[in-house]
Amino acid sequence: MIHSPERPLRPRPGRARARCAAQSALRRAAYVGLAALSLAASTCAPPLQNGSVVVSSGAAERLGMLCRWGHGGGEQGELCPAAEGAARPARVRRITAPADALTGPLAVGRPGDYVLENDEIAVVVEQLGPGTGLAESGGHLIDAADARARRDELGQLVPRLGAPPRQVIYRDITTGAGEGGAAWIEARGEVRGRELAGGALSVTTRYTLGPRDRAVVLTTSLRNDGDRPVEALDLGDVVHWGGAEHVAPGMGPGLRGEHEAPYVAGIGSDVAYVLAPTDGATMRTRSGAGFSDATFARQAALPPGGRVEYQRLLAVAPRGDSLAAATELFFLAGGAPGGVALELVDARGAPLRPIAGKATLTPIAEEGAAPATGALDLWLRTGEGEPLAAEAPPGLYLVGFEGSGRRALGSARVRIRAGEIAPARLTLSGAGRLDVRVQERGASAPVEDEDLSVPLTPAKVNLFDATTGRAVSPPHFTLTGELQLSLPPGRIRVVASRGPEYALAEATVDVADGTRSQIDLTLERVVDTSGYIACDLRQHTAQSADAGVDAAARIVSNVVEGVECAVTSDHNLAADLRRDVTSLRLEAQLRMLPGVELTSGRSGAGIGSLSVFPLGAEAAAPREGALRWVDETAGEILREVRALPGERVVQVSRHHGGGSPLHASGSPPSGPDQRAPPSAPDQGPSLLAQIVGDGAGVDAVEVWTGREGAARDRALEELWALLRASRPVTPTATSDTHGLHGAEAGYPRTYIAVAGDDPGRLDVGDLVAGLRRRRDVVITNGPFVTMRLGDTRQGGVASTRRGSRGGPLSLTIRVERAPWVDARELHVLVGGVATGAPIPLEGARTTAAGALLDEIAIPVVLGAGRKPSHVAAAGEPRPGKSAPRALFLAEDTFVVAIVRGHRPLEPVLAGEPDEILPFAMTAPLWIDADGDGRSLGRAAAP
Template identity: 70%
Template sequence: MIRSPERPLRPAAVRGRRPGPGGLAALALACATCAPPAQNGSVVVSSGAAERLGMLCRWGHGDAEQGELCPRADGAARPARVRRIAGPADALSGPLAAGRPGDHVLENDEIAVVVEQLGPGSGLAESGGHVIDAADARARRDELGQIVARLGAPARQAVYSELATGAGEDGAAWIEVRGRGGAGGALSVTTRYTLGPRDRALVIATSIQNDGGAPIEGLDLGDVVHWGAAAPIAPIAPASAPGSRGEREAPYVAGVGTGVAYALAAADGAPLRARSGAGFSDATFARPAPLPPGGRAAYQRVLAVAPRGDPLAVATELFFLGGGAPGGVAIELVDARGAPLPPLAGKVTLTPIAEGGVAPAGGAAPAGGAAPAGGVAPAGGAIDLWLRATAGGGPLGAEAPPGLYEVGFEGSGRRALGSARVKIRAGEVAPARLALSGAGRLALSVRERVGPAPAAGPAPASGPALPGRPTPAKISLFDATTGRAAAPPLFTLSGDLEIPLPPGQHRVVASRGPEFSIAEATVDIAEGGEARIELAIARVVDTSGHVACDLRQHTARSADAGASAAARVASSAVEGVECAVASEHHLVADLAPAVAELKLGGRLRTIPGDELTSARGGAGLGSVSVFPLDPAAPVAGALRWRDQTAGALLGEVRALPGERVLQVSRASGGGSPLHALEAPRGAPDLRADLAALVGDGAGIDALEVWTGREIAARDRALEELWGLLRASRPVTPTATSDTHGLLGAEPGYPRTYVGVADDDPGRLDVADLVAGLRRRRDVVITNGPFVTMRLGEARQGGVASARRGARGETLSLSIRVERAPWVDARELHVLVGGVANRAPIPLDGARTTPAGALVDEIAIPVIVGAGGGRPPPRLGARDGGGLGASRSGQSAHGAIAVAEDTFVVAIVRGRRPLEPVLAGAPDEILPFAMTAPLWIDADGDGRSLGRAAAP
């Protein structure tokens, strides 16, 4: 918890004057008598707030004069104000800044937020009236995506149609928006954004009323935060842990950018329920009982804007808002001889240390106890202060909750020589001095070996003159003693890289996706020294005739992603992605200029697309990707989606000139909306609408069955896929990374290999790729192994037909599994009609290709047309083998007997995670690969389950 319930979490009323210049000592003296917070109604008032140490001005804004800790402020604080953006000078800057003329800026001298004007919303918002930008008032650099009010489960947005502004006598200013929300728009919704004259937090208050004639249930009241360029941090794990995926109870949700950080918490300090994923957090603040006709409900929360981009800034700001009195720390970094060091980029860690068995404020609560009042509890982990190289010198400073801390440092190729402890007290600046080692450096060269592997085995990791050509690569670094990651992975497009590394022994791994071998070496870095190594990787897996595609990626153009176009392109290239679809939310973006600028045109082809996301009663399709599209007009080029039915959306896509792929990704809450087709009851309108949209080449083309690391969702989606196929509704299965960041959701994991006539990315025919997904359906989805399949002359995605009138014809099902040596593949599962017909077939990679890949080849006899047939089961029928299971596929003497039209799929599984190339939960990075279905026409009529055989 942030603090005890009797002390609400609110922006403090700030009184008095800020201190003038005078140095740390003078400041500490001025604050030594700061009074503790006092309760005043529902607002926490801190009488010493004018002198609060830290990020408000002294260290957060980086005054030009090094001796000046805080700009002089004369007189009372200026009132907060509201104005409309008239031109670029009025808007905020930054990678995610979306404010445009007509939007409203609500600001004081500390922070500025932008509320979008009424009308169609940007990003994932269905209307204006939501927060789209937030920044420190001086830096004015936004890194937030947007915050959208969410009502109900499944989530439905508040859609606003009225807006008013005003100011209060206390110097506060506000923006109020009104609209409707909930199922059928039965709720009237009012949201007010209020900012005080010196607050660093925006108060957001939302009230709803049931205007309908029946009670409304399932009213989870909250917000969906799209973090944009800010990385979500986990509040109840160590505060520096990246990401916060999953659902949990938490005191707040937070995101950290490079120069600003954000936290969203309940105004009363109560815990919230948070569901987080890549780039977003879905926070529920209240779950009222069913709302009767005329009934009302309300919830209030605060958005804190911290002027530094690190977890300590978040922890301290929330500590202060909760009524705590922070202290300060001034850290001096010196070398081994005690000489001051110039500004360094890196990470200072403050790890709370229990005093006498009691956790300090800002640290973990003791076992069985509660968090200290006004404290932030990062579960005993370190609170990080991230440093970026800046001009000037002098000590580093920051606010921090009071307590005893151990100080550490990582970065700039240095390590701490011992440790330091610091005791931080409220209203005082505590000095800390930390000695660092000399800076180490690694000069690295990565080359791609061309030709067969050496007879003695893989190419050596290093040598005096390594043959081959420069290649893009990802470099993973580990401490050779502990095995822990020493730094986030690095990218090189040229093959050459210089890396600052602290003294010690390091394991260095070069990779370029699952088609390539990896190369690694262990290197010793001396203090202040430099080491040089060369690594050789090689393309070992033969994927001829297929191009490696990631069919859903995001950049900072999406509200919930933070990667720049250049970073996205580079990250795709180093993972061996050859074709990438830019599927921004409700706009069309073109990554081709970034490809050209980075000189990757021969390695990577990008395709502009559009991801439409809606949970309203119209399309009801959740997330749908459409590509290729024209990027000439980024917003106008996007498709209409609000209040569109599935049929109208498909009609708009098919009316465009040329061919487009329509890929259904998932519905809100997981899974595909196509599950509505399976339900014998419920959603009849949606079922009828969708039923006409799934057919061979006429409707929805592809079903994304695997998204990133969502393994449980993949298993559910595969069951939906089997049901569709058994019901004669053919679709192409696809896998995408849906990457929004750079770590933990790497491009191409998983990926979709699409069969094309020319697999050279530099010459890729996009029309041929579209035809491969829409009609040939020849795909392989994988995060590692490459598996292909043939039955007679047909391969995955095609139709194998028995001779007309033939009974008991035997064909050979040939399955080939190929993998790089670092990729594990242990089991082959053969599914007929979506049901495994036998025990898994063990794989051992017994054969090695000249290039160095491990190969298994399996041949299984298939007896086609044996016995009489029966009509395929309709979707939704259940007969013991799974949803709509077919009785075809019984095994006899090692053969598969097929008596009726069906389909066969090959799935490969590995038992060893994809380390060291990927990091994360082991079950999420286990190797998995699957072919597209291969349809079997058992009666020889040229069709199978709605799929026509090739002429």
């Protein structure tokens, strides 16, 4: 971390005003690793309408290298020339044409939205009406960018109030100008609901921007208009980072869980964002995939008529790296930055042209200073004349570099002083060239190329240092089967994969400086999944506020992982990627289904998220959401879905950011229209239990999301309870991927039994019927497990009506997996209860294709009279026998087979070992033991 003396914000004449009385008490709290961010006092005066915090100006005080990046025109080593005359005032306007909006795949501003801008940054506040992404109304900040580049990479920022969190529904928006050239947008609305225990909150949020500020100040004021006090009210924001990767001081990308920090930042490719309280205090933050939930004030209490206010800023840095974010906040706090200029040379000392890569500035603790705990990254882009330089907070650093196939052979020690540029000379390694070609045995070429002598195939390629095992780079995706890579010299292990149905193809190659090497790898599809299609039923693109993956990247990420069918389920809008699949000429390999994830933070949906797919013409206005959802109950949403033409799958997913989807009411509701807040699993019957079942209710329940193994195991216990209560439902697994790495498409996935498993000829109606009625699925991240009892497959109903009463049947379980996928134990559950010790799996034989295979046969007797209990243990073999003991099933129940592995899914996936352990499960197989033609709400086939 960077330590420097505490500095207050610098007031500017004509703008800085202190609040009177209690508002004039200034809180000064030092940032950990940054200069203090505190309020500046002036003479006592009425509060300004542009907010109480003065944010230091930007362009006229930046260093020379930042000037050359479009913020002035000085030479290296000189400060930017002062601006001539007064800065242009900040301004507010409405978008009237596309040219008025910001650009980029995350930009969602449209005609009618409000742009608040100056000559430094621009932000967009959404007009009144239905909200974008996870916002339930307009009035929220949805785009932000540098004023010159105008490229937005932010999702949205939504105030979050209370616990459970609630959003504001804004009803009115006004705009105006403040003193000193500031401009503002003010949104007014309300929060109501039984969670407030009789209180009713009116809420006002003001967005204020000064003429030269690179930060917009957000001030949210609440008033209790009810007749009862509102207690324990947490005040904060949920920021959905969109295309920006969220970080915090001392913590790397991909934040997860709870943490405290002075700020949280989102790092995009061309811009960085910083969310911080204006008083310099630390804030408590809970982060997950694509979002951060920041709390600025906890347990606020408002008596009737009482008021409370909280204030924070969103800064927009002109570069996309963590150094830019930290420097921007340092500058806003009144700090005077310095700079670092890199000179890159080869091993002979000859200068290298500017190259793309990442420079890392690691702070060094000095005597009397705070300990250094985190590094800051500076991403360098190539371009003629582009300097390898950037501003930085003063301090002592070690500077390193890697990129473009080169790495620093050592580090440079530099001291950065305010107003000066410190040179850092780095010697880089050479670079070699590696060409990789991946083919599939027996496959046809995915692209037409008469020069190809082998059929190339899409693949994911991982590179590792053969000596240390460390990943050399993030995985590489190729649609054409070819990659041309620049790498530093060394021995490299190259691993090609295409999902769990394929064996790995790998080789080790020596990369030498200045040489070109080539390797050819052959993938083989070894696992037999005939009759099933591999689907990922919940994914997100850049059209979701909390995801930053464009359409092409999302499609490619599916194809290289062997996903054959995927549902695009962006938040509260319907994205259709079918044309993108066609443009990439991948129709034969991937079927994309348009869908929508209806996600509510209010009490309306009552169960967190509902995914609906496939959608068609009814998704013509995606910005409005394909379906109504704000303030609607689950029952109302279901009726609207079922009224659509054609047949749809409704899938219940976990609450956004965690939580079980299976419990959603605080007390037993009286019907599916009962509005109720979420609750813990032990608070009685769930609302979901009243809206699932064949026909008009929910069809599928997502019991496994991404890498959440512990949550999966809890959800399964709840699923068993649901099934025992005669609420038949299809279990599903989805990646819920919002990115590319660490949440890969198809891990986990749902295999769905269909009549034709060719994705290019997939009958979507048959797939829908498979999920809604046949319920024959396999959920897995690796092993492929199927089960049948006699002639009845998983998902069906085995009945004694067909002459099996009292007679022996065989429960046959088949477990197949690629050699790199571990599968050690088979668990057989009856009614959700394990029947004994797990059955060991050993890969007893190898199929002709090369898969490892175990087949387990368990004798089953249906009907009453054979055993006093409805089930006997199956997992404990008889003495001297290898076969499991028989199952005696005297009551209606269900059987499930679960496979677990002990070895993580490396090298295809990387992460915490317990997050990537192999797991697979069959759909339930319902048992009609009494022969009445039904079992736990499921009817046996005629």
